[in-house]
Amino acid sequence: MPKRIIRLCYRKIIDVSSQKTWDKYVFESTYAEFLLQVQFYNQEKKYNSFAEVLLNTPAAEKLHFLVSAAVTGYLQQLGGRVPDITDNLGKHSLTFKNYRFEMVNSNIKNKASHQVAINFFSEPLTWHETIGNYLLVSDPDSEKQDDHILTSLLQLQPFLSICSLKEETI
Amino acid sequence: MEHTRKNFLKNFLIGSASVPLILAACKKEALTETGTTTGSDTSTGNCTVTATETAGPFPTITPSSLVRSDIRLDRTGVAFTINITIKNKNNSCSALSGALVDIWHCDKDGYYSEYGGTSMQAVNYTAVHFLRGRQVTDANGLVSFTSIFPGWYQGRATHIHTHIYNPAGTSLLISQISFPEGSTSAVALVNASTANGYTKGMTGYTYNASDDVFKDDTAGAQTGTVTGSVSAGYLLTVTLYVAA
Numbered sequence: 001m002p003k004r005i006i007r008l009c010y011r012k013i014i015d016v017s018s019q020k021t022w023d024k025y026v027f028e029s030t031y032a033e034f035l036l037q038v039q040f041y042n043q044e045k046k047y048n049s050f051a052e053v054l055l056n057t058p059a060a061e062k063l064h065f066l067v068s069a070a071v072t073g074y075l076q077q078l079g080g081r082v083p084d085i086t087d088n089l090g091k092h093s094l095t096f097k098n099y100r101f102e103m104v105n106s107n108i109k110n111k112a113s114h115q116v117a118i119n120f121f122s123e124p125l126t127w128h129e130t131i132g133n134y135l136l137v138s139d140p141d142s143e144k145q146d147d148h149i150l151t152s153l154l155q156l157q158p159f160l161s162i163c164s165l166k167e168e169t170i
Numbered sequence: 171m172e173h174t175r176k177n178f179l180k181n182f183l184i185g186s187a188s189v190p191l192i193l194a195a196c197k198k199e200a201l202t203e204t205g206t207t208t209g210s211d212t213s214t215g216n217c218t219v220t221a222t223e224t225a226g227p228f229p230t231i232t233p234s235s236l237v238r239s240d241i242r243l244d245r246t247g248v249a250f251t252i253n254i255t256i257k258n259k260n261n262s263c264s265a266l267s268g269a270l271v272d273i274w275h276c277d278k279d280g281y282y283s284e285y286g287g288t289s290m291q292a293v294n295y296t297a298v299h300f301l302r303g304r305q306v307t308d309a310n311g312l313v314s315f316t317s318i319f320p321g322w323y324q325g326r327a328t329h330i331h332t333h334i335y336n337p338a339g340t341s342l343l344i345s346q347i348s349f350p351e352g353s354t355s356a357v358a359l360v361n362a363s364t365a366n367g368y369t370k371g372m373t374g375y376t377y378n379a380s381d382d383v384f385k386d387d388t389a390g391a392q393t394g395t396v397t398g399s400v401s402a403g404y405l406l407t408v409t410l411y412v413a414a
Contacts, residue, residue: 022229032339033234036270039341040333065285069302073232075293090222098290121290 002167005140008094008122008154009163010082013104015115022083026074031114033070034106037063042108049113050106068101071118075099082120085160088134088153096120121163130156236272236304240316243297246367247278247318248360249403252394254347256311256334258414265311266414269342270335273315274302278368280323306337319360319404321368327381328357330394334412342412348384348393349406351377356396356404363400 014023014030038053041060047053054060082094098121107113125137128151138151154160252273258266276282283300285291291298301320305313322328330347349357361368361375378384384392394408 022227025229025231029232029234033236036272036335036339039335040344043341043344062284065283068291069236069299070234072235072293072299074229077227077229077232079227080293086221090220092221092223096293098292100285100291 002169003140004127005124005166005168006127006137006162007124007164008135009161010085010094010120010122011159011161012084012118012120013115013159014118015104016112020083022074022077026071026116026118027114029070029074030067030103030116031106031111033067034063034103034114035108037066038106038108048108048110050103064101064103067103067116071101075118082122085154085157088155093152094120094154095123097123124166127162135162234304235299236302238303239305239314241273241301241303242316242318243300245277245297245300245318247321248363248366248368248400250317250319251403251405252315252317252330253405253407254313254315254332255407255409256307256313257409257411258311259411260413263411265307265309266412267307267309267311268337269307269311269412269414270304270337270339271307271313272302272304272333272335273330275317275320275330276323277301278318278321278366280321280370319356321370322357322361322375324374325376325382327351327376327378327384329381329383330406332410334410336414342414343410345410346383346392347406347408348378348381348387348390350393350396356398359400360404366400 014026016027018024018027034050038050038060041057041063042053047056050060050063054063080095080097081092082096083092085092085094087093100119100121102117102119104115104117105113106115124140126140128136128138130136131153133156134153135156136151136153138149142149254271254273256266256269256271257263274282277300283298283302301317303315303317305315307313320328320330328349332343332345332347333341334343334345336342349355351357358372360366361371378387378393387393394406396404396406398404
């Protein structure tokens with residue numbers, strides 16, 4: 001019987017409307033880093049928006065990587081737990097070791113248009129079934145307690161997706 | 171019989187009146203849930219269970235991970251110290267303090283840190299931004315970095331990228347530092363040092379006079395002074411002039 005191992009991906013958007021302290025720190029930190037780094041790709045100072053710089057200077061694709069240096073410290077403060085996503089018991093039980101930072105939009109003259117995304121990739125989970133709008137999952141490495149395994153219910157919601165699937169035959 | 175029927179109906183009506191309200195509340199909040207994951211608290215009372223956990227983590231403001239003087243991270247190679255002094259042309263060439271100096275260079279094999287092909291970055295792999303660093307000049311206009319001697323790649327002479335900003339973050343200078351050449355130069359000796367992992371030697375190397383960025387710099391204004399040895403490590407000293 002095949003066992004399905006998935007990874008969930010949560011794309012957290014941080015912009016001027018973000019309210020949580022952590023989000024605001026990331027907003028400020030990434031905007032400051034963007035203002036420094038973008039100057040390398042905009043030496044003639046022709047453009048103001050990230051989109052225009054990217055369109056006209058393909059090498060500016062590196063900005064996703066370069067600005068990400070501003071978030072590594074904040075990511076470590078999360079203690080390996082994916083923020084915002086809670087299971088049906090109200091706990092942040094989804095863990096992550098991998099992420100990818102994205103510059104979404106920004107503007108040298110308009111801080112309010114700054115928007116970044118942090119893609120959190122969950123650790124592998126066994127996907128047992130879907131109950132209504134909830135995924136019944138478990139840690140593939142967890143030991144069986146007697147003849148049962150510990151599971152949790154995660155609600156499918158905007159910005160949360162299954163981003164990888166592996167079938168294993170047991 | 172009728173009494174109980176009346177009671178039953180009364181209770182039923184009360185019950186049935188309240189149930190739709192609950193259902194409506196759930197449904198209504200479910201429709202407004204799109205706002206929850208874009209930055210606001212998940213505790214907006216929709217059908218998702220409100221987060222109920224011990225408070226934390228408590229975020230603290232953290233500077234960019236680029237702010238460090240030891241930029242080696244996981245890269246190996248011949249020990250290398252980079253001392254850069256910034257002077258201000260607009261102030262009689264005196265030392266400029268408080269300037270931000272970003273440097274970056276390739277590793278011994280000619281690779282720069284950047285996002286790899288895989289879409290995922292490991293959060294514990296802190297070496298992802300290797301050989302990139304930022305320091306602020308002191309009263310003497312000096313910044314110092316601990317690194318490894320750079321390698322080289324096809325089409326370019328050995329170089330270090332620099333980007334100098336004023337204290338407000340405005341770019342002052344984007345430039346590159348070149349290295350002295352010759353059979354006894356650090357570039358030649360380090361690249362011959364297979365013991366330290368430099369495997370290319372000088373075969374196919376582009377020298378400064380042929381390098382697109384350095385060929386115009388016949389006076390060597392962009393060239394640092396390099397002293398030391400392969401065993402003890404090298405020190406590069408250079409002064410860069412900006413108009414601040």
